[in-house]
Amino acid sequence: MSDKTAAMAPRSEASLPAGWSARGIPFVQIALLALAAAALVILPFAVTGYVLYIANLLLVFVVLCLGLHLVIGETGQFALAHAAFYGIGIYTSGLAGNAFGWPFPLSMLLAGLIAGAVGVVIGAVALRMRDIYLALATFAFGEAMQWVFLNWDRVTGGPNGLRISPARLGAFEILSDKQAYPVVVVMALLMLVLTIIISRSRLGRAFRAVRESEVAAMAMGVPVRRAKIVAFGLSAFYAGVAGSMFATFSTYIHPDSLGFQTTILVLTMVVVGGLGSIAGAVGGAIAFGLISEVLRQTPSYQEIIYGLILIVFMMYAPRGVFAFIRDRMGRAARG
Amino acid sequence: MADHLLQVHDLTVKFGGLTAVNRFDISVERGTIHALIGPNGAGKSTTFNCISRFYQPTTGTILLDGTDVTTMPASAMARLGVARTFQNLELFGELTVFENVMIGAHVHAGRTWRDALSARPPEVAEHAEHLLERTGLTAYRHTRARNLDFGHQKLLELARALAIRPRLLLLDEPAAGLRNREIAALDALLTDLCRREGITILLVEHVMQLVMAISDRITVLNFGTKIAEGTPEDVRNDPAVIEAYLGQEMAHA
Amino acid sequence: MTLEVALLFLQQGIASGLVVGSVYALLALAIVVIFKTSEVPNFSQGEMVMAAGYIALYLLVFRNLPLWVVMPATILAAFAGAALFRRLILNQVARANGSPVNLVIATLGLSYVLRGFVRQTGFGDTPRSFPPVIEPQSIMIGQASVTTLDLVILATAVVVMAAFFWMFKYTKVGRAMRAVGMNPKAAQLVGVDLTRIHMIVWGLSGAISAVAALLISPKVLMTADMGSIVTLGFAAAIVGGFTSLPGAVVGGFLIGIIENLVGLFVTSRAIVLAPFLAIMLVLVIRPQGLFGGRVEIKKV
Numbered sequence: 071m072s073d074k075t076a077a078m079a080p081r082s083e084a085s086l087p088a089g090w091s092a093r094g095i096p097f098v099q100i101a102l103l104a105l106a107a108a109a110l111v112i113l114p115f116a117v118t119g120y121v122l123y124i125a126n127l128l129l130v131f132v133v134l135c136l137g138l139h140l141v142i143g144e145t146g147q148f149a150l151a152h153a154a155f156y157g158i159g160i161y162t163s164g165l166a167g168n169a170f171g172w173p174f175p176l177s178m179l180l181a182g183l184i185a186g187a188v189g190v191v192i193g194a195v196a197l198r199m200r201d202i203y204l205a206l207a208t209f210a211f212g213e214a215m216q217w218v219f220l221n222w223d224r225v226t227g228g229p230n231g232l233r234i235s236p237a238r239l240g241a242f243e244i245l246s247d248k249q250a251y252p253v254v255v256v257m258a259l260l261m262l263v264l265t266i267i268i269s270r271s272r273l274g275r276a277f278r279a280v281r282e283s284e285v286a287a288m289a290m291g292v293p294v295r296r297a298k299i300v301a302f303g304l305s306a307f308y309a310g311v312a313g314s315m316f317a318t319f320s321t322y323i324h325p326d327s328l329g330f331q332t333t334i335l336v337l338t339m340v341v342v343g344g345l346g347s348i349a350g351a352v353g354g355a356i357a358f359g360l361i362s363e364v365l366r367q368t369p370s371y372q373e374i375i376y377g378l379i380l381i382v383f384m385m386y387a388p389r390g391v392f393a394f395i396r397d398r399m400g401r402a403a404r405g
Numbered sequence: 406m407a408d409h410l411l412q413v414h415d416l417t418v419k420f421g422g423l424t425a426v427n428r429f430d431i432s433v434e435r436g437t438i439h440a441l442i443g444p445n446g447a448g449k450s451t452t453f454n455c456i457s458r459f460y461q462p463t464t465g466t467i468l469l470d471g472t473d474v475t476t477m478p479a480s481a482m483a484r485l486g487v488a489r490t491f492q493n494l495e496l497f498g499e500l501t502v503f504e505n506v507m508i509g510a511h512v513h514a515g516r517t518w519r520d521a522l523s524a525r526p527p528e529v530a531e532h533a534e535h536l537l538e539r540t541g542l543t544a545y546r547h548t549r550a551r552n553l554d555f556g557h558q559k560l561l562e563l564a565r566a567l568a569i570r571p572r573l574l575l576l577d578e579p580a581a582g583l584r585n586r587e588i589a590a591l592d593a594l595l596t597d598l599c600r601r602e603g604i605t606i607l608l609v610e611h612v613m614q615l616v617m618a619i620s621d622r623i624t625v626l627n628f629g630t631k632i633a634e635g636t637p638e639d640v641r642n643d644p645a646v647i648e649a650y651l652g653q654e655m656a657h658a
Numbered sequence: 659m660t661l662e663v664a665l666l667f668l669q670q671g672i673a674s675g676l677v678v679g680s681v682y683a684l685l686a687l688a689i690v691v692i693f694k695t696s697e698v699p700n701f702s703q704g705e706m707v708m709a710a711g712y713i714a715l716y717l718l719v720f721r722n723l724p725l726w727v728v729m730p731a732t733i734l735a736a737f738a739g740a741a742l743f744r745r746l747i748l749n750q751v752a753r754a755n756g757s758p759v760n761l762v763i764a765t766l767g768l769s770y771v772l773r774g775f776v777r778q779t780g781f782g783d784t785p786r787s788f789p790p791v792i793e794p795q796s797i798m799i800g801q802a803s804v805t806t807l808d809l810v811i812l813a814t815a816v817v818v819m820a821a822f823f824w825m826f827k828y829t830k831v832g833r834a835m836r837a838v839g840m841n842p843k844a845a846q847l848v849g850v851d852l853t854r855i856h857m858i859v860w861g862l863s864g865a866i867s868a869v870a871a872l873l874i875s876p877k878v879l880m881t882a883d884m885g886s887i888v889t890l891g892f893a894a895a896i897v898g899g900f901t902s903l904p905g906a907v908v909g910g911f912l913i914g915i916i917e918n919l920v921g922l923f924v925t926s927r928a929i930v931l932a933p934f935l936a937i938m939l940v941l942v943i944r945p946q947g948l949f950g951g952r953v954e955i956k957k958v
Contacts (some may be wrong), residue, residue, distance in 0.1 A: 148759065195942055202699055203945050206896060210937035213889070217931045234464045272511060272526075282497035289457065289495075289568065291483025291512035334766060341763055345756075346499070373774030380767030381747055388756025 102303065122247040124363055126319045129258040130312050131355040135335045135343070136265045137308025140352035143340060144274060145301040146281030147197065148372040150333050151208040152213035155185040159313020161219070161226055164234040164323065168383035174237035174244070174318055175373055178257065181314035182307045189306020193299040212333055219279050220324035231324035236318050250319035257315050261308060265348055268304070338376070340385050344390025353392060410435040410573055410605045411456070416465035418451050418629075425451040427629040429465070433573075433622075438599050438606045440616045442640075444649055446638035449609045450577065452493065456607070457489045457575050458482050461473070469573070472544040483512045488571035490562040492609075498551035502542050505550050505561055509569070511570025533536045533568060540564040556587045562600045563594070574598070576608040592618055617641065625649070664923075665794025666801050671919035673802035679914020680815035681874045685891030686898065686906035687819065687867040694839040694901050698748075698761045702769035703867060709772045710736045710868035711875045711884065712781055713790055733868040740864025741857040749853065769885065773841060776882045788875035811873045812821075818869050819907055822862075826903065835859055850952045853893060890917070893933035897940050899950025908948060 084376075113125060130314045134156060141149050159181040164176035196207045219226050224231055237244040237253075244250045268274050279287035286292050317323070335358070343354020365372035387394035411433040413598060418426040426448040430632055433439040441449050446500045454460040456467055458479040459531045482489075488509070497505050510529040540617065542562045545553060559579065566574060579595075580588050596619055598604045610616050616637070623640045625633040632641040640646055685703065691782050692700045700706075714732040717723045723731070728830055731933040751764045777783065794805035825833040837845035878884060898905025913933060921929045940947055 087954075103920070162874075199941055199945055202900065203699075203896075203941055206699070206892065206939040207938055210893075210934040210941075214931060214934040214938065217934070221927060248836045263525075275508050276505070276511065277503065278500055279497055279511075282499055283495040285459070286491065286497065286565075287485065287508070288479040288565035289489050289491075289700055290565065291510050292508070293480050333421055338763070338766075341759070345759075372773065374778065377767040377770030377772075377774060380770065384756065384760045384764040384767065385747060385750045385754060388754040388760050391931065 095225060106336075110255055114248050116133025119247050121285045122251050123319065124264070124360075126247055126250055127317075127357050127363065128315050129254045131259050131320060131336070131359040132309055132338065132352050133261045133312040133315060135339050135351040135355040136261055136348070137305040137312065138307065138340050139348060140265065140268065140277070140344075141301045142303035142337070143346040143351065144269065144277040145298060147298055147301060148201065148205040148209045149150075149193075149302055149305060150205050150330070150337070151192065151212035151215070151328065152336050153210040153328050153332035154187055154331065155309035156313045156316075157215065157219050157323075157325070158185045158188060158306075159310030160234075160317050160320075160328075161232065162310065162322050163314035163317035164232055165225070167237055167317070168235045171238070173239045174253070174314075175235070175239065176332075177317075178311060178314035181317075182311040185313065186303050186307030189309075190299055190303035191304075193302035195297065195300040197302060209330060209333075212330055216325055216329040218341050219328055226233040226325065229320055229325075234321055234323060236321075237318045242310050247319050253318055254315050257311065260274065262348075262352070269348060273297075273300070277290055338380060342379065342390060343388075344392040347392055349391065349393045350390045354390070357391070406437045407432075409433060411607065412466075412468040413452070413456065414466045414468070416455060416467070417454060417463045418448070418455060418460060420461045422486070424537060425629050426455070426462075426626075429626070429631055431624050431631070431634075433607050435447055435605050437621040438491055438595065438608070438619050439622040440610070440623045441592060441607065441626060442613075442623060442631075447626040448454065448629040449626055451629075453489075453575060453577055453607075453609050457487065457534065471628050480610045483497055483569050483571075486570070486572040487575065488566035488569040489575035490559075490577055490579060492568050492581065494562055495575060496550040496565075499549060501547050501549055502553070502561055503535065503546045505565050505567045506536055509533075509565040512569055513590060532570075536564045539567075540642055553637045555580065555582055556584070559583065559587075567598075570607060572603075572640065574575040574604050575607045576606065576610075578610055578612075579608060580610060583612075588615055659773055659923075667919070667922040669800050673799055673804050673908055674808075675915030675918040676911055677804065677808040677812050677914070678874075678877075678918070679894075679911035680812045680819075681910075682872050682894045682912025683819065684815055684866050684870040684873070684889045685888065686894035686910045687822065687903060688863040688870070689891050689895045690890075690900065690903055690906040691835075691859055691866075693895075694728060694862050694903070697758070698759075698840075699892075700765050700863065700955055701762060701888075702765045702772065702885075703891060704866055704885030705769040705772040706736065706740060706867040706885075707871045707874075707887065708882065708885040709739075709776065709879075710864070710870035711788065711880055712776050713871055714875065715769075715786060715880060716781065718789065729872055732763075732872065733865050736864040736868035736871075737861040738864075740867075741861035744860035745853065745857050749856070756816050758849045759931060773882050773885065781882075785879040788913070790876035792862060798817040804924050811877070814869070815930050818866070822866070823903070831855075831858060831864065853907035880931040890933050891916075895947075896937050897947055898945030902947065905947055905949030 114122060134152065137151075138152055138225055141147050161179040162184050163174075163177045165171040166180055167174065172180070192208070192211055196204055196211070198208055222228065223230075237250070244253065276287070276292045279290065279292050280294050280301075282295050287294050287297075288394060339354035339358040340351050341354070342358060343352070344350025361375070362372070383391075411431075413429065413431045416426055416429040417424065429448070429452060431439075431441070441452065443449050452541075453458060453464075455462045458474065458477055458481070462475065465475070466473060469487065474482070474485065474526070477485075497508065500508075507529065510532055513529065534543070537546060540563060542557060542560055542564060544558060550558065553561065560581070563576075563579065566576075576595075580591055583591065592615055595606060595608075599606055599619075600630040608616075618635055623633075623635065623637055624631060625640060625643070625646050627649045632645045632649060633640055635643070682796065685707065688706075689700055689703050692698060710732055713735055714728050717728045717731060719727065733838050747768075748761060748764055751760050754760070790807050792807060792810060794807035796803055796805055797809070834845065834850045835858070837848070837850055838852060838859075842852060845855075868873050874887070890913055891910075894909035895906050896909070897912055898907070898909025913936060916936060917929055920932045
């Protein structure tokens with residue numbers, strides 16, 4: 071193979087996470103980012119409460135997807151208990167506020183930490199298994215947690231759900247989507263920045279090594295088991311934080327939305343957006359979140375369309391939307 | 406008394422009822438190239454995997470520079486300066502050439518949380534670049550490992566292993582599948598690594614041309630037992646070895 | 659709880675457990691036969707059962723076809739549907755160069771489509787009941803109370819399983835399936851048509867699911883969500899050892915019995931939890947299940 075071939079080989083993302091160009095300034099992406107930033111800032115002043123609610127919800131999905139991206143996309147561990155940790159986050163945050171009147175920054179941190187701690191414990195047990203067994207074990211755990219949410223009436227309100235009192239900080243109370251919005255945006259941005267830092271770091275490299283070849287990772291001195299547990303714990307932390315974000319703009323939570331369906335929804339977002347790419351996780355969250363909301367009114371259509379999207383994407387855009395678009399653009403550029 | 410970096414005593418490995426390796430001894434002198442050869446199924450890979458700690462020996466001891474590593478986990482070996490390559494290539498396929506080598510440098514990047522979150526410690530990146538130059542892979546820096554051709558993939562495995570800055574390099578059939586030109590280049594590279602940098606090399610190999618050319622010492626394994634050991638000359642002429650191979654490879658070496 | 663009551667519960671639990679367990683065994687068989695040959699856990703297995711049940715219901719109640727026509731028609735339809743899914747969709751997914759999980763996600767997609775479709779046709783909007791093939795009469799076995807229908811279910815399930823094992827072991831197709839399960843490339847080299855075998859495997863899985871549907875539908879309320887029964891199938895497969903066909907059967911019976919015993923001895927609330935606990939316990943204590951081979955050490 072000559073050097074010419076190498077020069078033509080697509081410049082891959084050396085130290086930046088996949089989805090970002092390594093070649094200097096990517097004008098298109100910067101423009102998009104600027105647009106997104108502007109939109110984020112203007113939004114609360116320009117739209118109705120409902121749209122802001124959707125925006126808040128999408129940002130929650132973004133954080134959920136980033137968490138799943140870390141454990142599945144970067145580390146290759148198919149952990150399917152995400153909704154359980156999301157639930158733990160919501161209940162922790164809600165209860166810390168309801169029962170103890172904690173200020174929301176504290177309850178949000180607590181939500182993430184507790185979810186993360188449970189994640190580490192479960193991970194230590196489950197991550198001895200591989201692939202399908204890990205998926206099934208975490209799936210079972212997720213369902214068991216939902217059962218706990220449904221039956222631990224005293225703490226979670228059981229089948230009646232839990233009323234969440236407004237988040238507060240001192241005298242300030244969050245009583246509307248508009249008021250919650252800045253908090254939600256800031257949290258989402260923080261988690262995004264955290265994800266980028268992790269991905270570019272030695273830890274992120276260790277995650278990817280584990281994903282690509284556990285055996286080689288071991289030979290290279292990567293503590294594989296520890297890396298997996300950290301990844302899993304982190305994803306649980308993210309889910310917990312996402313839950314606490316949800317608790318800032320919601321007044322009610324019911325265990326029905328804390329089961330496998332939700333985990334699968336997040337998985338779908340990540341896979342369709344592009345497994346292994348931060349942009350894919352974010353994009354998938356927003357796109358699918360919108361589709362999900364739009365279709366919420368017609369549950370049966372929603373299911374059919376989801377299913378078809380999944381099937382079609384797996385058939386023709388197996389590496390996700392962004393990779394698909396990039397491939398097409400790359401092919402067009404080469405003429 | 407020779408200075409042995411690696412000493413394996415009485416190694417026995419049983420899988421169920423099958424004894425793959427039977428009371429095997431091998432000692433590798435520091436700063437030398439030592440080859441482990443034998444017909445297919447002789448137990449070479451099993452021995453190799455025990456030394457690199459991927460398999461657990463049933464009995465026996467493995468000493469690295471006097472330290473007993475027999476029960477250490479595989480991921481502990483890199484920090485002790487032991488690097489290995491894999492027979493079936495275990496590259497990080499989706500990652501670039503550069504990223505592959507960077508992971509090899511993982512062990513030397515410090516153990517604190519700040520180190521864990523740091524992106525590219527400069528010394529580590531420099532070392533990686535240097536290794537790419539050494540193995541001729543600089544042009545492929547940004548190519549995904551799975552897109553390289555076979556010869557370059559093998560070089561990448563080697564470069565990645567070298568990123569650990571090993572004192573002991575375990576090579577599992579490094580020449581398998583290579584063309585003559587590439588084998589010659591490998592010969593030069595390995596000799597260089599050993600003579601100039603003092604890296605001790607233990608290789609499992611079938612390609613006799615390479616084995617005979619670069620080895621200081623050769624150990625021959627058959628049916629899990631040592632049947633011969635010595636210099637290339639000794640081994641080449643050993644009747645037991647010739648019989649084990651049925652004279653095929655020996656005649657061509 | 660007195661000893662008497664405990665013994666009564668035990669007998670009842672085992673008897674009822676064996677009946678429903680035979681259906682779980684069929685489900686587990688359907689799951690494992692696909693997993694063994696293509697390493698794909700079929701997350702749409704439950705929906706395949708549900709869809710087959712609704713097809714049967716439709717033919718029976720809305721087309722007024724006699725039962726002896728409806729049953730084979732349903733099984734055939736399920737066979738064809740599953741085989742087509744494999745051929746038209748999964749083949750393409752497998753060919754596209756994504757990660758292996760894409761196949762699993764595709765099966766998830768199918769589960770959504772089937773569920774949504776049944777709900778959409780207005781069929782699945784209210785729970786429906788499936789007319790039983792015979793009028794159930796109570797029988798006592800020891801101190802346990804079962805119905806004649808139960809016995810028919812158990813017997814049928816056992817016969818179907820036996821037929822399946824016979825086919826798997828003694829026919830050319832069965833041998834080809836086994837070969838593909840062990841080493842697809844090698845099987846291809848000796849002339850096995852992978853595409854055809856995969857289609858047959860999926861078709862068989864669909865057919866078995868249809869049988870399970872026909873057996874269980876009279877006993878449960880049919881809804882578009884009845885596919886959630888698949889969890890029990892997965893639990894059974896895991897307990898038995900995810901790659902073992904006989905294990906799947908044993909697992910099915912075990913799960914059925916455990917489920918019933920939990921319901922009797924603990925609380926009916928806990929019944930739903932039982933399979934998940936079983937899954938977690940087995941995977942932690944003995945991941946290869948009862949009959950799975952030793953968990954393979956990767957060859958380096």
